[in-house]
Amino acid sequence: MIYTLQTATTIENVLRNELHLGKKYVHQLRMAKAVSVDDQLVSWTVQLPARTILTIDIPETKSNYLPASISVPIMYEDEHLLVVDKPKNMATHPNNSSETSTCMNAVMRHVTHYAEHVHRLDEGTGGLLLIAKNPIAKAALDYALANNEVTRSYTAVVEGRMVQQQGTIAKPIGKDRHHNTRRVVAKSGQVAVTHFKVIARTAKTTTVKLTLETGRTHQIRVHLAYLGHPIVGDTLYGAKLQGTTYALEATELTFTHPITHKVITVTKK
Structure with a gap:
């Protein structure tokens, strides 16, 4: 390096x-x-x-993910990192060493040696995922993410016509004591901040662009449901409009490259 x-x-x-x-x-x-x-x-x-x-000279390091027979679209790549387009209904990483159907398994088919995700996307959320290709890039990007220096933008289609054109949802998020996988707005939860801006409306739905300051589990889904506008298809959080999955995509990443110091923006059209 x-x-x-x-x-x-x-x-x-x-x-x-x-x-x-x-x-x-x-x-x-x-x-x-x-x-x-x-x-x-x-x-x-x-x-x-x-x-x-x-x-x-970076010491030889190998990730533990098994390579998959599947592939994922690569949106950006250099010798230090890559950004892939994770499909909907694909987990970001395996939960056990034998699993081979996740995004990181697909990445290992391409990288073969070392790859570690910097953040994660829910299984039902498709879009841009930032991945480090060596431990030095991983450490630097982890720090940038923790210090809100990686801008992650999403597009969602929600139920109903949102009246407010833009705003910020700053509500703490914690586990739902009555449901293993749900999260809820709770005073005792972790700080969570989501910015939103309306970009289109129909008679029954609103399309919004969202930017995260924090990365809590299900953050966007919880915050939009809290506003009374669950994401279309997201029945876990009260959506009534049905779909094959919920309408949330990670559409833009902006960060300063930890090695070249150039500002990188990757956009999914």
Whole structure:
């Protein structure tokens, strides 16, 4: 991996505070003498000038997902990460080591070595899924996601005509004590924030674009149902209009690339 310093700094600072690697992994890199400048080892605590090029030899790591006989559409890819279009009614990842029908199994057919999802989509939600292709990209993207630096936008069709053109739903979400898989708005739940904007209306439905600040389980589904506008087909959350699945798609991802520092936007038309 090639990493170019954006400012004058040290290797130690890059690994810990720019790439956000854990102590154990940093120690592994140090023991392997995996970081060099112009093929030379340099002190990790000496300040290097901006534009210095680091070469990081990533220790061999393999993901545990079995490759599948199925594939998924790839919307963006480089040597560090990829974005795929997860089909509806496909789980993001397997629940046991023998399962091979999930999105991550399909990704392993393409990548073959290392791939780990940065976030997840509910099984019934289709659309864009961000995946790291090495542990360094994974750590940096995990940090970006946790700090609201990955913008995830969705499109949903909900029941009824929403009166409000746009707004923010800031209601905590917790488990439903009476249902194993449902979530509910609850005072004791985790903080959850969803922004929405109406983009179309019909006599019986409204199409909305939604952007997440947090990533709670079923967040969009719970918040829209709380407003009295469940997603069309989402019978788990009270929808009456039927469909083969519920009408929710992850349609846009925007993030700063952890290695190149370029802003990447991937859109599903």
